[in-house]
Amino acid sequence: MKLPVTKARSVSRSELYELTEFAGQLADAAGAAILPYFRSSVEIDHKPGRGDFDPVTVADIAAETVMRELITQTYPEHGIFGEEFGSFTGTSGLTWVLDPIDGTRAFISGIPLWGTLIALHNGEQSVIGVADQPYLQERFIGNSLQATLYTRSGETRLHTRQCDKLSQATLMATSPDIFDTAHEKDKFESVAAAAKMTRYGGDCYAYCMLASGFVDVVVEAGLQPYDIQALVPIIENAGGYVTDWSGGNDLASGRVVAAGCQALLQEVIALTGQSPGD
Amino acid sequence: MKLPVTKARSVSRSELYELTEFAGQLADAAGAAILPYFRSSVEIDHKPGRGDFDPVTVADIAAETVMRELITQTYPEHGIFGEEFGSFTGTSGLTWVLDPIDGTRAFISGIPLWGTLIALHNGEQSVIGVADQPYLQERFIGNSLQATLYTRSGETRLHTRQCDKLSQATLMATSPDIFDTAHEKDKFESVAAAAKMTRYGGDCYAYCMLASGFVDVVVEAGLQPYDIQALVPIIENAGGYVTDWSGGNDLASGRVVAAGCQALLQEVIALTGQSPGD
Numbered sequence: 001m002k003l004p005v006t007k008a009r010s011v012s013r014s015e016l017y018e019l020t021e022f023a024g025q026l027a028d029a030a031g032a033a034i035l036p037y038f039r040s041s042v043e044i045d046h047k048p049g050r051g052d053f054d055p056v057t058v059a060d061i062a063a064e065t066v067m068r069e070l071i072t073q074t075y076p077e078h079g080i081f082g083e084e085f086g087s088f089t090g091t092s093g094l095t096w097v098l099d100p101i102d103g104t105r106a107f108i109s110g111i112p113l114w115g116t117l118i119a120l121h122n123g124e125q126s127v128i129g130v131a132d133q134p135y136l137q138e139r140f141i142g143n144s145l146q147a148t149l150y151t152r153s154g155e156t157r158l159h160t161r162q163c164d165k166l167s168q169a170t171l172m173a174t175s176p177d178i179f180d181t182a183h184e185k186d187k188f189e190s191v192a193a194a195a196k197m198t199r200y201g202g203d204c205y206a207y208c209m210l211a212s213g214f215v216d217v218v219v220e221a222g223l224q225p226y227d228i229q230a231l232v233p234i235i236e237n238a239g240g241y242v243t244d245w246s247g248g249n250d251l252a253s254g255r256v257v258a259a260g261c262q263a264l265l266q267e268v269i270a271l272t273g274q275s276p277g278d
Numbered sequence: 279m280k281l282p283v284t285k286a287r288s289v290s291r292s293e294l295y296e297l298t299e300f301a302g303q304l305a306d307a308a309g310a311a312i313l314p315y316f317r318s319s320v321e322i323d324h325k326p327g328r329g330d331f332d333p334v335t336v337a338d339i340a341a342e343t344v345m346r347e348l349i350t351q352t353y354p355e356h357g358i359f360g361e362e363f364g365s366f367t368g369t370s371g372l373t374w375v376l377d378p379i380d381g382t383r384a385f386i387s388g389i390p391l392w393g394t395l396i397a398l399h400n401g402e403q404s405v406i407g408v409a410d411q412p413y414l415q416e417r418f419i420g421n422s423l424q425a426t427l428y429t430r431s432g433e434t435r436l437h438t439r440q441c442d443k444l445s446q447a448t449l450m451a452t453s454p455d456i457f458d459t460a461h462e463k464d465k466f467e468s469v470a471a472a473a474k475m476t477r478y479g480g481d482c483y484a485y486c487m488l489a490s491g492f493v494d495v496v497v498e499a500g501l502q503p504y505d506i507q508a509l510v511p512i513i514e515n516a517g518g519y520v521t522d523w524s525g526g527n528d529l530a531s532g533r534v535v536a537a538g539c540q541a542l543l544q545e546v547i548a549l550t551g552q553s554p555g556d
Contacts, residue, residue: 201479
């Protein structure tokens with residue numbers, strides 16, 4: 001499933017304020033729908049045609065439903081691109097990209113590193129991104145004005161960390177098992193072998209920690225648009241970079257490198273970039 | 279570093295109440311010492327002779343220091359076995375086994391799945407175990423009376439989940455990289471291949487989620503006594519099992535299987551158990 005890339009629809013500063021506020025309301029509604037199911041007995045469906053094991057919880061569906069309802073009521077002209085219920089194009093040139101629970105495996109394991117991902121895409125790029133962890137009461141929001149973490153104890157402006165050398169870098173990925181082909185595994189392993197430390201098990205939270213300056217690089221593959229679009233404005237407006245494995249903007253490839261600084265990005269894409277004939 | 283196994287020193291019910299209360303005070307003190315350093319700029323030392331990379335934070339040292347002071351003041355006859363400052367035998371037959379920050383890699387990556395581990399060992403086994411996550415305000419406590427999770431919103435009695443088949447089980451391990459030898463890697467991979475789902479990145483939190491009934495099995499290697507002793511009373515008193523890879527009680531081997539039910543334990547140790555000639 002690909003997010004259609006069209007002409008960029010410009011978003012004014014006042015729209016950006018209004019729609020960022022609305023994105024927060026979507027996250028509030030999703031969190032309220034999801035939390036009763038976290039660490040409770042959850043019915044797990046099996047998505048047909050999705051391979052071995054891809055748990056979908058009732059919480060996932062409940063949260064996407066409430067977010068879609070809110071969008072349809074408030075901005076009926078806006079498009080919607082969601083994990084659970086597919087896409088609706090709209091007429092505004094703006095599309096909400098929704099992943100109610102990124103990290104369903106973390107979720108069903110009781111691990112509070114899953115998140116609700118909400119992006120507003122203008123046809124060219126995401127102009128607003130929200131990653132919300134309602135159990136931790138942490139909300140990461142990025143737009144062209146700023147990238148900020150909101151918690152119980154206040155708000156913190158996000159800044160990525162300068163780390164010029166991969167040999168000094170903390171690398172994260174959700175799992176070594178997300179790399180499907182030998183090619184992908186080899187590329188990832190070449191990055192892991194050069195990094196100071198590799199840690200698994202982050203899902204969206206790994207990108208949030210990169211935006212917060214505690215992780216230097218995330219390398220993943222097999223991502224859907226709703227897995228990454230919300231994270232781009234958070235990382236970029238915290239000073240970081242999100243590209244495909246060749247350093248370009250083909251995030252629809254599902255192969256993503258996020259890095260806290262330009263020097264590190266260059267060192268990583270030199271390893272992950274496509275060889276001739278790939 | 280091995281925990282000396284001696285004659286079991288019996289602990290009365292009233293002692294158990296008193297010492298469990300005291301273990302909670304140790305966790306309070308450790309959390310207060312550690313939290314100011316979590317997600318702040320932390321000085322990272324390099325432990326000599328520990329291989330490539332083993333971060334030790336100032337928080338780690340600060341927390342073990344305050345716990346040792348409290349023990350020495352309150353129970354000068356008790357032994358102490360800590361990660362940072364070695365062991366003190368004492369005269370009581372009881373030893374506090376301390377890991378101020380289990381999961382230092384999670385800690386320095388900003389991921390709130392590290393924990394303070396506190397066990398009281400009676401020469402034969404741990405009779406009290408505490409796993410405390412002060413950022414999440416979650417405290418898991420196990421003793422022969424009960425296993426309980428204390429959170430901001432109250433307390434929950436812990437129960438492992440019945441999962442009779444590995445093909446239905448959620449497996450966790452901190453990282454595929456914790457298995458040093460080809461033998462260990464092969465054994466772990468045989469378990470992972472048979473499990474329904476494998477998730478990495480738990481540290482002590484994976485065992486806590488097993489005690490909570492959201493994870494079915496944890497298989498790890500290279501553990502030190504202070505990495506596992508506190509988790510045993512939490513898991514066992516929630517209905518689960520902790521053994522070495524052969525199903526015995528040689529946790530000093532560092533190779534640990536934790537399982538939520540007996541049938542699953544048996545299926546896993548049939549895979550991890552030592553072959554003749556190992």
